[in-house]
Amino acid sequence: MKEFKVTYFFDEQHYIRRFIHVESQEMAEQLIQSERDQYISFTDSRGIYHELNTKNVRVIQISEYHRKK
Structure with missing residues (x-):
């Protein structure tokens, strides 16, 4: 299983980052595409819970x- 960093940008200064674990880059892309224009929720590496409307994301x-270990 590989780890991928997904960054959602709202503008030049505001973004949210999440980490996902899937088998390949293609599977990561499919997951992100399947979440398009939806609300998603996740807890980040600092333990902060997020609910995100992917419809409002620019990039x-x-x-x-x-x-690094």
Whole structure:
């Protein structure tokens, strides 16, 4: 299982980041596309709960993430 960093940008200064665990980049893209124009909820790495309307997002970036141990 790989870890991917997903960043939702609202404008140049405001964004929310989440981490997902899926098998491949393609599966990460499919997940993000399936959530388009919906409310999603998740808890970030700091333990903060988020509810996000993906309809209001301007840009979404997905990249594989390699945690430093």
